[in-house]
Amino acid sequence: MKKIFFILTLFFVFCVNVFTSPADFFKSYPNGSIEVKIDWDKGEGYYGANFYDGKNNKVKAKKNWENFWDINSFQEFYDTLKNEYSNQKIKVLINITNEEHPIGMFLNAKFYNSKGILVREANNDRFSHNTKIYDGNGKLINETENNIQQNEFIFKEYSKNNKLLNETYISFDYNQIGVKAYNNDNILIMESSYTIKNLDFDNVKIIMSNLFKNANYQNVLDGYEKFYDDNGNLELEKIYKNGKLVDTKKYDIEKNILNKNNNYISSINNNQNIVDNTNKESNNLNNNDTSSYILPIFIISVLVLILIINIYKLFFKKNKEKKLKYFEYIDLGDRKAVRYKGNLLNSSINYKFLCDRKNILLFIAYKNGSPTSVKFSISSYYIDIDIKKLTNNLEAKINCYIGTYKIYTANGKFKFLDWMYGNIEPKSEIDSFVETEKEVFYYLESFSFLENIFSPILSAETLNFEEFLNFIILDGTIEEYYKNGKILMRTPFKNSLKSGKMEAFYESGKIKVEIPYNRGVVDGIAKEYFESGRLAKEIHYKDGKEMFYKSYFDNDNKQEKEKYSNGYSKDNPNRYYAILGVNKNITKDELKKVYYKLVKKYHPDKFENSSKEEKEKAENMMKEINKAYEYLMKNFI
Known part of the structure; x- marks a missing residue:
């Protein structure tokens, strides 16, 4: 239901962005209309837009034959077409007219397949949303109505x-x-x-x-x-x-x-x-030979059967036998695959995990039984996996987002986890689950079961991007970004270990840190730079052990200090290492994990019902932890 109304909302966002402002247009032409045509052809899409006055005269037009994906306001709409109609030709015709007030604009959108058959229709005005879904022959499958004023929904399902x-x-x-x-x-x-x-x-x-x-x-x-x-x-x-x-x-x-x-x-x-x-x-009837009760008993039996069948259809056929009968998760030797009714799957499946705390969405598009695209989301966090090649491992590009901001990108070869092709067998923790040809619903009482399935990607409120990427990467690079889209850090991997030069950047794009890794440990000369580009510090490592460092002024690059690893000129970091309980060979990722564990342990909220003395002790400990973490991250990592 959410998905249907999301598409309608997306159309309005799409119109506002593409046409500058429909409201401004309808102020000038209150009886006018806007027509949009989108042509989708097996992964590529193009659009054209025409504006008409109230006398059916064309006022202006807008066309864009560039890459459909590059249009920012089309990105999610592009995802819908790609995921649901990836190998099809779809034409979308949209008509927008005025209804006295810009907020009350009426929108009609029709989706046609390559044969010109209507497969989806949406009608939207200020008071109601109506969406109809059709099969490949143009027959109505279901219909959803949303009365916005009365805050009510009606869902209807139709026979062949x-x-x-x-x-x-x-x-x-x-x-x-x-x-x-x-x-x-x-x-x-x-x-x-x-x-x-x-x-x-x-x-x-x-x-x-x-x-x-x-x-x-x-x-x-x-x-x-x-x-x-x-x-x-x-x-x-x-x-x-x-x-x-x-x-x-x-x-x-x-x-x-x-x-x-x-x-x-x-x-x-x-x-x-x-x-x-x-x-x-x-049984009593047979014993007493009372034939007058046969008819009502038979009718009640048939009625119960009909009731079960209709409820079975109405609520997505909730039974555990269907999974065992229709979906098979198999190993073909060179790759993992899914069979549906005995055939390798060539469509997309929505996996939805519903529990009392969060709804988890997993979308997988399949070709010849194996995934070509995987999308995973919770709240505003989501991961997009574009699969380039699948063997027993995964060659792919992985993008991680918070809202519209891309936070991480990883390219290379990765571990292929069972959930990435939908192999999530029902366990005792699952209250119930439902499968259809297009959707799988899991109803759970405990969110912790999801954390176990999707470890280490999932936590109660977010997706653990960094931990997840570090866990699955075999060979390749992981890039982290600022919110403005500029790169923050680039880390190379080989055989699941950091290998090569890790680079961190200022928000301006200039280099900030270079750290050489060899088989997961720092080995060589790590360098830090001022934002001016001048060298700030050189730290010499051997097999993960810091030997000595040199630091410089931000002017003529004249050397300021040179100290060996058994002592430092300004602040002695040994105290900070002791506070956090780590040694000097710790990596940035390891330090982060230690810090988060200590925060959970000593956070003041955990001592809300404790004595005043315990509260003060926890607060002081948190101050020490934060100070040590900030110092080590800034000066030595």
Whole structure:
């Protein structure tokens, strides 16, 4: 659902950036319109834009036949086309008209495949968003409506003959969830409505999973479920209050007799209870030879089966057998691959991990069963892996972002981890999971399980870019960037170890530090520079051990000091090494890890409920830790 509305939002961002300001245009031409055409052809995209006045006269046009990716406002839109239509030809036609106020502009976007068949349509105005998805033959698959004013959503799913199968209604203002299911004759066979305690966008998926997968009604303040036969006759009704089933009504269709059960039921009855009861009644029927009950019992049995099937479809077919039956994660010897229904996968899959704290998104595009592109995100942190070659290892370019800022880029050969091709087997920690041909949903109770799966990339709030890249790189380089896009540091690797000249730069782009590495240890002459470009310090190392250093003035490069490793002229760093509990051979990465561990250990927040003496001790320790870390990072790393 988020993805559908994200595309609509993206269109508005796209229009604002490309056309300078649609608002300004509509001020001059209130009855005018804007038309945009995007041609996507197997990885490359081009666009053209035309502006019309209210009399259908072309006012001006804008075209760009450059690289589609280089247009900043198209980057995420480019990703959508690349990921979902990577090997296809897609034409997108967008029409924007005015609705009295610029914020209320109406947008219509249509996606066509290479045969000219409509595959996606979006209609957006100031009050509502509507998105329709079609199959390759132009038949409607599903539809999503978002009423912005009333803060509600309606999702509809259709059969191959365009008949409505089911619809789900969610109102965040009224804390309500409703579901309706229909048979092939478009007759209502099931409906339910629930008022939910504290319903919001973050917990709606978990609540719906509890309701329809686990029959857990703990968040239901009041609600009902009604079940009908194929002719629309009411057969069964359940009433819920404060998380419990309080009333069950069974209707005898032939005799039109209403059987009430007003007993207060403390535990929740699920679909299996109904089936068990039906089996018991069937046994009694055989023993008593009472044929008059055969029809209603048969109808209830069929109804339960239909209910299970529709809920199965409605909520993404939640069962654990599908993974074992359809998806196979295999080793072809020279590479890892995925088979779907016996064939090597040639499409993209969205893996979504949903838990009480965070939603983790993993997108993988496959060709001949193996990944060609991997995207991983949590909050505003995400990683983009563009795979160039895949054997048992990975040759790729990896970009790491926080929001729109690129923080790291790595090029070279890397370890190929199981999750990079979707091989995430269900464990006991997974509450439930669902698989379709395009999406896999994992519902978890514990976030810690995700940290174990994606170690060392994932933490509770962020992605550990540096630790992750250092862990998987075999041969190549890792580059770190300032927020302005200029390089901060470049580190070469060979056989998983730092090897060659590591370089750090000022934000101006000038060299700041050069450190020679050999098989993971510093070996040779490390150099530090003033921003003027003059040499500031030379530090001589042998097999990771510092031998001596020379420092210089920032003028005529005249030598200022020369000291051997057993003493320093200004400040003795031995005290700082002792505070952090490290030796002089520690690397920058190792020092960072030690510092973060000490911060977690002595952070004042951890001593919130401690005595005043313990609080002061922790605060003083933190001051010492910060001072030692800043000094060593500045002067000796």
